[in-house]
Amino acid sequence: MPSALITGITGQDGLYLSELLLAKGYDVHGLIRGQNNPKLDLVHELLPDVQLHTGDLTDMSSLIRALRVSQPDEVYNLGAISFVAYSWENAALTTDVTGKGVLTMLEAVRLHAGDDPASVRFYQASSSEMFGKVQETPQRESTLLWPRSPYGVAKVFGHYMTINYRESYGMHASSGILFNHESPRRGPEFVTRKISQAVARIKLGLQDDVTLGNLDSRRDWGFAGDYVEAMWRMLQQDTADDFVIATGETHSIREFLDIAFRHVGIDDWASYVKQDPRFMRPAEVDLLIGDATKANEVLGWKPTVTFPQLVAMMVDADLEAQRAGW
């Protein structure tokens, strides 16, 4: 039975990836941080077969201990401070966790793997936020990186460290440059879930309006369930490499709002949406659209959920949750 260790198991992607690996017969281990993590019960409930180990990406010895206990064939490094807006307010902490944490994990894996550095396969959760200021559209693996936030800069560090450990030590270390991916499990701080939750509550008369920031930025949004499949496929390759994972479509926040409101029968939604500068960012990433040709050709990967299907899935899930009083 293959074994995998996942950091960031309490997050959106960690939950989907765990389900995928369990279904494939893996022995799944997860790193969980904090002395009383509020998401512990959720993980136990959704994933009773996952074994959890206490640890933090800033604490090398905790990572080595988790590696020793789990003896993984594959390590998926999904743990990060992942909210871009928060990264300006906590830039040093974001750098420590999202940036230097990757080096700490790579080094722990290298030390653990000993004489055979490629014996433990490593996945790094890189991000389209690394592209930042538009240099080329669509963005592909070779596009110049120009991050626009402390989060983006930290991800660039982790991305190049992953490549460096592959080239320096022959590690089987791959980096997935994933564009935005969403689901009903998306954290409510991110714009898609903030909108789907608000639309459900407005429809049910529980909320009057929703306050957002920039409605004109454009993102390449896919479904998280599709994207964790790409992570797994990367680690099944003989050779480690870097891959853009994206749908190849871009949509504005306004388009997301339009589909979400219309889905619950509200066509004239402008009066329900307010804007506040406090949700604007010091530097914005205006346009993201990815070219996943390499992933399609090498991994045989392609997305299965369309943009309207994704929006409808999220709004429906929030309607159900709000009706049930979750």
Ligand code: NDP
């Ligand atoms: P989430 O924000 O949902 O989850 C982040 C995870 O990281 C949580 O499990 C969190 O644990 C954990 N974490 C935070 N700080 C630490 C730490 N110091 N040590 C160990 N773990 C920590 O993110 P997603 O699931 O959406 O994303 C997964 C990864 O993919 C992240 O690295 C993200 O940056 C990256 N990414 C995400 C994209 C997306 O669109 N979703 C696109 C591209 C990249 P806790 O619950 O304890 O806080």
Ligand code: GDR
């Ligand atoms: P992003 O996601 O920054 O792309 O990072 P987010 O959903 O936070 O923002 C997307 C766009 O929406 C605009 N926006 C708002 N965003 C939030 N959160 N709240 C608002 O009220 C709001 N109003 C407008 C933002 O300005 C932005 O343009 C996500 C994260 O998952 C990262 O970890 C990941 O690396 C990238 O996706 C790819």
